[in-house]
Amino acid sequence: MSAKNQKIKVGISVGDFNGISVEIIIKALKNKDITEFFTPIIFASGKLFTYQKNVFKVQQTYNYITEIAAAKDGVINMLNLTKDNSNIEFGTPTEESTQMAIDSLESATNALMNGEIDVLVTAPINKEEMMKQGFKHAGHTGYLEEKFGKTGLMLLVSDNLKVAVLTHHIPISEVAQNITKEKIKKQIKLLNQTLIEDFGISRPKIAVLGLNPHSGDGGAIGKEEIEIIEPAIKDLFESGIMTFGPFPADSYFQPEKYCNYDAVLAMYHDQGLAPFKTLAYAEGVNYTAGLPYIRTSPDHGVAYDIAGKDVADEQSFSEAIFTAIKIFKNRTEYNDLIANKMHVKPREKDNGRDDDPRRF
Missing domain, CATH: 3.40.718.10 (Isopropylmalate Dehydrogenase)
Incomplete structure (x- = not known):
């Protein structure tokens, strides 16, 4: 380094x-x-x-x-x-x-x-x-x-929106079978640590999307929310990680909603990336976290369709460069703080003397 x-x-x-x-x-x-x-x-x-x-x-x-x-x-x-x-x-x-x-x-x-x-x-x-x-x-x-x-986490980032995905490049037909309680917990723990170390957020608030329309409508449109996603969220919250949801994906990506959270975990690729790329547009950056x-x-x-035509927008690539630099600095600062963390020495047994400086 x-x-x-x-x-x-x-x-x-x-x-x-x-x-x-x-x-x-x-x-x-x-x-x-x-x-x-x-x-x-x-x-x-x-x-x-x-x-x-x-x-x-x-x-x-x-x-x-x-x-x-x-x-x-x-x-x-x-x-x-x-x-x-x-x-x-x-x-x-x-x-x-x-x-x-x-x-x-x-x-x-x-x-x-x-x-x-x-x-x-x-x-x-x-x-x-x-x-x-x-x-x-x-x-x-x-x-x-x-x-x-090491297993990474696909995380799309912009100034005010961060979207992680639980499953990456797999067919839609295989998504449901690749969603487990343990996988959700593992990925959110990774996302939580990433937000702390790489983005300087001391107490992250993480939203979780449901898999099915309307987050399953209480089990009427799928059981994954009740059987897998909600128990994972409950376990994480009880362990001290601020995790909320599951939220219906069709209404989550409204500014008055997503701006209340530091990041969101989507269940599959297009569920998270389609709204992200619409909202972030040229400012979005793909970061392999963890x-x-x-x-x-x-x-x-x-973008072969515009190659060689001098119309490509470099903003997302520029953002990728400066995001990488910012993350590097944040992570370096975090590691330095951990390495130099003050360790309080255990107090010696009080000798009973009135002039003991530790009394004052």
């Missing part, structure tokens, strides 16, 4: 360069003053970025390096994964663009684990194409969980 007086090293994996990934990276770093706040290290190809920065008419220079130790503050560092030209076909995933996405992610993740970078920000990938080329996971989360040996290392990404995909 970087020392306190050093800039945070932000590693950036390139994603699929035939989508909008390179465009949003270039645009997010186009302000010449950006490197005053952190040190970016892109895991990609200098020739690839030189070509695309010209397409999008952005003036940008790079410090080309072959090892992270050579990275410099005050500039955009480019760790060259290849010196070959890239065959760019905007809007179409190719074996070359997919392999670059895999190589970039693996290289950046290894650097994160080795302490060579402080945080990782991942640009959008094409999961299906990567799996065709031997990548074993349907997304970043599963890959990082395997690499770090892992020993910090990884964020924008809350959108490769």
